[in-house]
Amino acid sequence: MIGKISQPLWANQSRTNSQRQLSFGSNYRAYSTRNAKDPYSYSLMETTTCMFRDDISWIALTKFLINHFKKAEKVQILNPACSDGSEAYTLIMMIKELDNKNSQKYLPIKACDIDEEILRAANSGLIKTTKNDRIKIQTNIKDFTKYLKKTNEKLNILNDTLCEKDSAPNNKTLKVTDELKNSVEFKRNDLFNMLRGHKDNANTFLMCRNVLGHLTDREVRRFAELAHKKLDNKSVIVIGDFDRKHTDIEHYLREYNFKNVLRNVYVKDEKSLQFGDILQDYLNDYRVQARTSSF
Numbered sequence: 001m002i003g004k005i006s007q008p009l010w011a012n013q014s015r016t017n018s019q020r021q022l023s024f025g026s027n028y029r030a031y032s033t034r035n036a037k038d039p040y041s042y043s044l045m046e047t048t049t050c051m052f053r054d055d056i057s058w059i060a061l062t063k064f065l066i067n068h069f070k071k072a073e074k075v076q077i078l079n080p081a082c083s084d085g086s087e088a089y090t091l092i093m094m095i096k097e098l099d100n101k102n103s104q105k106y107l108p109i110k111a112c113d114i115d116e117e118i119l120r121a122a123n124s125g126l127i128k129t130t131k132n133d134r135i136k137i138q139t140n141i142k143d144f145t146k147y148l149k150k151t152n153e154k155l156n157i158l159n160d161t162l163c164e165k166d167s168a169p170n171n172k173t174l175k176v177t178d179e180l181k182n183s184v185e186f187k188r189n190d191l192f193n194m195l196r197g198h199k200d201n202a203n204t205f206l207m208c209r210n211v212l213g214h215l216t217d218r219e220v221r222r223f224a225e226l227a228h229k230k231l232d233n234k235s236v237i238v239i240g241d242f243d244r245k246h247t248d249i250e251h252y253l254r255e256y257n258f259k260n261v262l263r264n265v266y267v268k269d270e271k272s273l274q275f276g277d278i279l280q281d282y283l284n285d286y287r288v289q290a291r292t293s294s295f
């Protein structure tokens, strides 16, 4: 999958009722991808996402970013694997609520997804919401009508099991305001391509969540390595619970000098003493001793 835009192959998903009840997102849709190098290997991908996905504290994250980048004139936010745009919209609403006068320096967010269908949904400016989404929006945002409007339009996403009436009687499509929509650029791209093409202005926030858990160990390691190479010191990365649970990403980020500061949030910190440095110090000591003892 690295370096290529692969076309998703639609999986005919028949889900049981108990699986459906687990659906909490603004969409619940699965597809399979084929590994270009190995046509017989398939892996299952999900486009599931939601507003205020609760594997991070959005308030703590936004306050951290505002403080961390307070001296920066411009902050570049990248959101690969953006799905229908829910998390980019969540972040913009939080930034506007907590630091409205400086909000422009974070915009536009550059977002991408590999899946054509979910990108079509993201570009529509429509968001499907469950009751849970709407409760989270109302508890976090004082006046959410500044950002989201009622609409009679319906967003239908291919193979989205939340479309089914029996599983989602309370779902509603909302329309994001032009201001919110224009704050994000959605493009079809592979996350590795996006990262490879990125030129860091020393203030990058990379929001790449709940996709690494679908990748191979080699790809996850490559992601950490690429992030280290492409992002300047003090850049921030946020991943998801799904990524931490299913991969060694924490270990790889540590190895590449990213320091954990909040749940799922890491800062590139070249000064922090990492395992690699400790090992290097040990080897240097060893070499000095070896040389000394040879006299």
Ligand SMILES: C[S@@+](CC[C@H](N)C(=O)[O-])C[C@H]1O[C@@H](n2cnc3c(N)ncnc32)[C@H](O)[C@@H]1O
Binding pocket: 001, 045, 046, 047, 048, 049, 050, 053, 080, 081, 082, 083, 084, 087, 112, 113, 114, 115, 118, 189, 190, 191, 192, 208, 209, 210, 211, 240
């Ligand atoms: C489970 S969703 C996560 C959405 C969102 N980031 C979140 O945490 O709620 C994973 C998304 O990653 C996308 N994706 C999978 N592989 C990708 C790749 N190589 N590059 C970009 N997007 C990818 C999928 O199409 C899907 O929309």
